[in-house]
Amino acid sequence: MSMLWQIIASVDETKRSRDLVSGGRESTPSARPIVYISREQSIQHKLRNSVVALSLAGAAPENVPLYASVKVYSQQSALFSKDSRFPEKLDAHQLDSGTGKVCDVVVSNLLWWGLQQQRKRKATGALREFKEDSAMPIGNSPITVQAKLINGIGNATQLTVVPVTFNNHTAASPKGAAIAQSLSGAVVSRNGWLSYRSPYGTQTFQVVDITTTSGDLPNVGIMSEATSIRIQPSTVSRPGSLGTLVSKGEWIDGIKSVLGGYDDMLIEIVDHLYGYLEDAVSPTHHTDAPSCFQTPMKGIMISGRPGTGKSALASSLAEHSGLPYTVINCPDVFQTNAGASENYLRSAFSSLLAQSKASIVILDEVDMIASARSSRKGVEAKLFATLLHLVDSINMQPFGNKIFIIALTNRLHAVDSSLVRSGRLDKIYDLHLKGVDQRLGALRILSKDLPMDPSKRENILLKVAKVTHGFVPTDLQALCVECALALIAQVAAGQPTSEVDMSYFDRAVKTIRPSGMGEFLSKIPTVTFGDLYGIHDAIADLKVSIIEPFHNPGKYIDLGISPPRGVIVHGPPGVGKTMLCCALAEELGINFMLVESSQIRSKVVGESEKNIARMFAQAKANAPCILFIDQIDVLAPSRGSTNTSENSGDRIVTGLLTEMDGFFTGSAGKSAQVDVLVLAATNRPEVIDSAILRPGRLDQIVHIPAPDQKTRQAILEGYMNKMPMRITPEEIQTLAQATEGYSGADLENLCREAALICLRQDITNTEITLSHLESAKLVSKPSLLGYEDQHLFSR
Template sequence: MQFRYISNGEYLEEGASEVKLIKFFEQAKQHDMAILVVDEIDIITGKWSPRKSNLDIRISSMLMRLVDQSERNTFIIGTTSRLHAIDSRFLRSGRLDIIEEIAIKRPQQRYEILQIITKSLPFESLEERNAILHEVSKITHGYIPSDLQNLCSQIILQIIKQEANQHQEQTFIKMSNFVQALTIVKPSSLSEFGSKIPLVTFSDIYGLDDIIQEIRACIIQPFQHPESYLQLGIAPPKGILLHGPTGVGKTMLCSALASETGVNFILVESSQIRSKVVGESEKSIAKLFAQARANSPCILFIDQIDMLLPKRGTSRSTENTSDRIVTSFLTEMDGLLTKTSKDNAQIDMLVIAATNRIETMDPAVLRPGRFDERIYIPLPNNLQRLQIIKGICSRMPISLKEQEMDELVQATSNWSGAQLDNLFREAAMVSLRENVNNTKIELSHIKLAF
């Protein structure tokens, strides 16, 4: 049997790359079986773009021709982390027609990998090691083997520092070491689109208790108990849309959701996806959904989605960019599935979006089967504004009487939570401008901030 491995560096040799490929396929005819392994095959089989060099185009065309002319005893195995980037012509029948995904998605898989990586690390006992690794495997969604290796390397550095500072002979690894390391090492596949998520919990959000309960039922419940939906003959929701006026807390609610669910969370702005270059926006959408699926279970949150998905037919550009973006997004949404088996059901990903202009969105996006649930978040009423004011006062040096709070509630009719938060921020600035040594905010400062 003939075996040949080609690494990505060998693609870049002018002239030599074509010679190596031709030589392999010629020699393959003289053997009963020949296997060619091409690492990072997307580099030479990528979709056409103006940035592709003549060398890339030549190698791509030659590989396609050699595959078509090859004997049945020749097998090509390509590896890639960017399946979406491969030219679809290479994936048709008779070429690279079998696609196998190597995914580390289940906690048991991560547990077995961690068992190998931590084999020589110091734990107090075998039982404690197994218990810690079981817990870690449950909270490392989206971590691939190299990420888990980095995680353990970070723990080794912690242990070395502890032993050096405390002059101990040996320090055993505890769960706290993993918790600390997890704040530093994140899934590598989340780096492209993941925005920095504010450290917010539901307890930091005031006046939205009813909405929070609805979000728990619509989002957290499906992830934790999808089988309860299937028992009733319905599928869990694929998408949830939060809509309402500006400043009512839509984005903050989703940021809090990231810390409450315990699954991977990707937060993107629509402006990160939309591009002026023709075709780039559609590629970004495909990449985004591929990244979310690779890190399942995952919640994908898209802020200001109205900018990304306007009504089709309203664009004045000759390229119909907006129409193509909407079509691409609908295709990805329709591809979301809930995995089911006889024993359990599992949601791979859920799409959440926020908008303050739902009327400008394409109607096809809002139909059942896409954004199944729509949660309206209105401006806070009197009671909700009182809760918001009390919440703000609890974290700032303000002492207000009940009557003074009631006066503020009446004076801020139709105000959003963001406006109230800004009012107290301005009051703090008024206090500092009055006297830089002030340590409290008085009612007079708040009145001047109006």
């Protein structure tokens, strides 16, 4: 039975379902192909809850129809009420020829989008992306379609689909079970479309194969939660792209418009690729191509810690090239059936080779299928062998189709060296937002939607870039989101502000820390040099030997010397060594990693050396950074002083010495800089291995001696100025004389104990007197009485 319908509007049929879904449910409603008809027509033709095949009126017979479920239209429904696009009742109109009627219908947005794809794809060859707001425009002329009732539809038992979306979410492949659960009850057909709402957004898939329980209609079925769905790789181009390589300038400008901070690197990558890709897509160039282009090039490896933008850079490179590309999320390559994983990889490469002269494959998290040989077994070994075979086989024919591979990993050390050798992925790029200029470029892109004063925007972003050492793009994005949320809160509270200024970023920086600091990120006390009393000589030494060289390394290079690489601060316990190092970090305004030696040492053989390597690698990744190793005497005692069968102590010292060599960036001229400054503190300098202290390592030595009477008086005055004291300078001098053997920490505790005694005597007391201090002295003991201090130069 054939009918003639007139589409007058489309509706987002998931709206009502989303309103009903509770916040705790994991599944979210997805778009389905549905047509809404009048109740009269439903009764007349018995169409309620049936399936119909739709095709554009006047279309060629060979055109594949679209299949949709039929539902009854009601203007009182939450889908249609309070929306002027939808009439109170769907009407039927007499055809001009007088031979029949055409009935008004409303379709779901997905069905409307599918009908448009049939028209547009025939004209342009390009698929467009489905979005939930892909609705029939208001005022659009009605579209006439032919509808045919379909009987005897079975259940869909298995589907094979390919993604057809064009955003970065194609790399986040959902699981087939999640799609089946979300679309249970929907009608599906070969060459039809599925739309799945995932946490990453709406993703669209085209059905390329289907197995059903019906022998009469093998290409149409009803989905259920038991439907098995296989997602295979697909070639993905930009909307409207015909697979033509764009010009080099257009390629670079397109990437810069969406990705900031890596301008130099992306120019280098594009320069590296362009000659080969241009030669591949332009056959006339083959005879004149330089000999270097006749050597097959396979691809590159992009590494970097999480959040640096590897996936974004690779996707931008592929998307703005104008060439077909596919994204393979390597963890999703693993399949249940034997041999399916290897076929998954082969199909991705073969589909691209068959389609275009030049194309791009992005292998995200390639370390999952290309790990070191010692850790591979079973399916992992077969997958890696398949990957190497595919890499070796591509681009070998001078006039054949070419594939270029962009592999991504945040664990370069875990990738088998045979994959990154010459002739395979022989070019490695390490992503790192190291400099102020790079972070400024990233901030320009990430903050472009923040409302800011145009005249102040650049200065604000420059200030933010200077204080966000070690931040990766995701950290900077979190910073901008935090500012946006603060602005929304201000507006909601009725505050007369509509722009983000520097104060928003100042507050956000205090709450968001570099994600790469990891286990060694410690909350250090906010302390400045002005908060330290009695150690003015040590502070002066640091200003001359560390702070000035750090800010102006060129002055030292001009004199033919290198800025200091490390500092060791030694002295008796409680004199302020750790606080001095924290104050230095605050003064320089850079990242600070506080590492206790006990965090590094391990009973497991070899684990301590790994901890040292990880500690320094993390410091380098967050450069410029201060790496503060407290109690270094525990970590680096003199070699030969430990008696263990494994010589673990000696190996730890050797590992420490190896890592410390090479922190200085030896570029010539004023561009030289210290990426990582190593600070160490100890109260036992005599047990430290002498190689640690040689020039070029911890060569700046700062000694904080036990406080003498003058120093103790300065410390007491500093603490007492912060407390409500009733005491004369003479009394302070007398107290300083009477506190022989007290360290700075002891004197701070003395003042604190005096305040507690004052409150215990009378809770209404408002001042601390000398009698309270004398009472406190009776219950406190000096920790340095009889301590023999030793300067390193006296060794």
